[in-house]
Amino acid sequence: MGAFVALMAGLGGTAAWCAVVLVRRGRRGSTENADGLLIEQAARLRAQKMKNDGRAFQVYPHREPGSGQRRH
DSSP: OHHHHHHHHHHHHHHHHHHHHHHHHHHOOSOOSHHHHHHHHHHHHHHHHHHHHHHHHHHSTTSOTTOTTOOO
């Protein structure tokens, strides 16, 4: 019984620590320096491209990804 309580206490402590870390990360604002802004911009553009490629694949599922407007 004591081992079970210790295990539950350990899991509870770990969960509380994870919650604190996530809350602290959420309080950070946007990136302030130029390098960070460029990284965020590149990530947004990559995500947008991936989203658009996924939509194109749903519309034309038999076309090769990234093949442009070529006709086979």
